[in-house]
Amino acid sequence: MVLFKKVLVANRGEIAVRVIKACQEMGVKTVAIYSDVDKDAPHVQLADETVGLGDPTPIQSYLNISKIIKIAQDVGAEAIHPGYGFLAENPDFAMSCDDAGVKFIGPSSKVIGLMGDKIAAKKTMEKAGVPVIPGYHGLKQDVSTLVREGKKIGFPLLVKAAAGGGGKGMRIVYSEDTLEESIESAKRESKSSFGDDTVFLEKYLDKPRHIEFQILADEYGNTIHLFERECSIQRRHQKIIEETPSPVVSKELRRRMGEAAVKAAQAVGYSNAGTVEFMVDGDLNFYFMEMNTRLQVEHPITEMTTGVDLVKWQLRIASGMKLTLKQKDLFQRGHAIECRIYAEDPRNGFLPSVGTLEKIEVPTGPNIRDDSGICTGMKITPYYDPLLAKLVVSAENREESIQKMIWALSHYVVMGVTTNISFLKKVLEHEEFRRGNITTHFIDNYFKDWTTAKKGLPVDAIIALAVYDLMHRRTHEVVRYKEADPHSPWKHVGRWRVGGI
Ligand code: MV4
Numbered sequence: 248m249v250l251f252k253k254v255l256v257a258n259r260g261e262i263a264v265r266v267i268k269a270c271q272e273m274g275v276k277t278v279a280i281y282s283d284v285d286k287d288a289p290h291v292q293l294a295d296e297t298v299g300l301g302d303p304t305p306i307q308s309y310l311n312i313s314k315i316i317k318i319a320q321d322v323g324a325e326a327i328h329p330g331y332g333f334l335a336e337n338p339d340f341a342m343s344c345d346d347a348g349v350k351f352i353g354p355s356s357k358v359i360g361l362m363g364d365k366i367a368a369k370k371t372m373e374k375a376g377v378p379v380i381p382g383y384h385g386l387k388q389d390v391s392t393l394v395r396e397g398k399k400i401g402f403p404l405l406v407k408a409a410a411g412g413g414g415k416g417m418r419i420v421y422s423e424d425t426l427e428e429s430i431e432s433a434k435r436e437s438k439s440s441f442g443d444d445t446v447f448l449e450k451y452l453d454k455p456r457h458i459e460f461q462i463l464a465d466e467y468g469n470t471i472h473l474f475e476r477e478c479s480i481q482r483r484h485q486k487i488i489e490e491t492p493s494p495v496v497s498k499e500l501r502r503r504m505g506e507a508a509v510k511a512a513q514a515v516g517y518s519n520a521g522t523v524e525f526m527v528d529g530d531l532n533f534y535f536m537e538m539n540t541r542l543q544v545e546h547p548i549t550e551m552t553t554g555v556d557l558v559k560w561q562l563r564i565a566s567g568m569k570l571t572l573k574q575k576d577l578f579q580r581g582h583a584i585e586c587r588i589y590a591e592d593p594r595n596g597f598l599p600s601v602g603t604l605e606k607i608e609v610p611t612g613p614n615i616r617d618d619s620g621i622c623t624g625m626k627i628t629p630y631y632d633p634l635l636a637k638l639v640v641s642a643e644n645r646e647e648s649i650q651k652m653i654w655a656l657s658h659y660v661v662m663g664v665t666t667n668i669s670f671l672k673k674v675l676e677h678e679e680f681r682r683g684n685i686t687t688h689f690i691d692n693y694f695k696d697w698t699t700a701k702k703g704l705p706v707d708a709i710i711a712l713a714v715y716d717l718m719h720r721r722t723h724e725v726v727r728y729k730e731a732d733p734h735s736p737w738k739h740v741g742r743w744r745v746g747g748i
Pocket residue numbers: 380405412413414419449450451452453455481484526687688
């Protein structure tokens with residue numbers, strides 16, 4: 248079995264860069280695709296061949312199935328790597344690849360479709376003996392059935408969309424009084440977001456943690472897990488800090504969850520890289536929540552602690568090679584953390600920040616990894632996800648890893664857009680985070696008021712600090728007036744990351 252000679256990367260940003268580098272290291276030629284606003288982007292500069300998609304709107308570019316498949320055929324690419332997001336979990340895309348004779352680097356279209364239906368996924372897992380969150384996931388969808396089933400579950404409970412994920416169409420119900428209206432409004436939102444109003448009900452778990460397992464499976468049924476990632480630090484259903492190992496997963500729990508994750512993958516004939524998401528409650532009971540049929544954003548922390556290059560394995564598996572890694576040979580070494588650096592303004596409701604990147608300085612050192620898709624001069628536009636980079640560090644243990652990440656964030660400089668760097672540091676510095684006392688509600692619990700702008704320091708102090716910090720390659724949180732006064736001297740320092748004293 249030999250590797251592909253040429254792969255088309257159907258994505259942009261840091262993940263396109265990550266995949267292109269893995270291909271090149273393995274001697275595989277790469278084809279980048281790009282929209283008009285990405286013509287000078289790093290993934291385009293790095294690739295061996297490039298093809299333009301034109302109009303930057305996602306539907307016309309990175310989501311355009313027929314255009315992308317036509318390009319793959321024209322350039323003679325044998326396979327397409329979808330990255331994450333865009334077409335990565337679209338069963339129609341995987342199917343179109345099959346039909347066009349281009350290998351989709353991921354699981355089968357059938358498995359993607361099955362896992363996209365959260366009810367079908369739960370039923371499959373229940374049948375396979377993987378624990379699922381208690382609730383109702385039946386096909387009877389009339390409101391009176393749902394209300395009756397909801398009362399049986401008890402309160403609080405969650406109404407979730409079968410076609411959903413990411414909190415869309417989700418409602419928390421605290422008592423019988425609001426059950427019916429919550430079901431109806433969840434159905435309405437689900438219909439308008441996904442074109443499907445099927446919902447299911449779950450007991451609302453107390454002190455929930457999001458802990459997921461990385462899976463690799465080849466096309467001959469060999470399946471392994473590469474341990475867990477704790478992803479409980481989220482903001483509006485968007486993960487911002489991930490770590491491994493989880494501070495609450497014991498050896499024994501890891502073994503049981505890992506076995507359940509492998510069982511989940513095998514139950515659906517999974518192949519390639521995937522992630523089994525579990526919710527873990529305050530008593531450390533774990534339940535299958537969903538399976539992500541793609542490479543995850545947070546995959547680097549697994550790579551940092553296991554030494555396994557997941558993207559290379561995706562390529563090998565898709566080209567028909569056997570998984571030669573054995574479960575018994577895998578172990579976790581040290582502790583790794585990833586922080587997602589976004590172009591957004593934590594002081595202004597986390598609104599995406601757009602502009603031209605004027606300066607970027609990246610911390611370097613042993614066990615510091617920067618997966619980024621940005622360069623100076625690049626415009627950050629509102630068209631795509633505002634993720635600029637993923638900063639990943641590893642160290643011997645959790646405490647050292649946190650310290651190291653705080654250092655690394657302090658030496659990460661981005662000028663031209665506002666970033667969440669200072670917010671990430673505040674989270675890492677939080678006493679409860681340091682103790683490992685985290686749940687999916689951590690940000691809501693402890694950083695509720697963070698978006699209100701602080702009153703500014705005198706202008707000369709700001710400028711002095713800015714110069715000082717630049718010289719010392721340090722960044723601070725933004726302190727500026729809330730209102731945009733065109734005559735304000737703040738205008739001139741508004742892009743600088745200043746303050747924090
Ligand atoms: C839950 C849960 C508690 N119990 N399910 C699902 C989608 C994910 N992004 C959030 N999800 C949750 N599912 C059960 N059975 C807690 C969450 C959850 C959450 C719920 C309500 C409000 C904010 C939340 C933030 C993270 C996780």
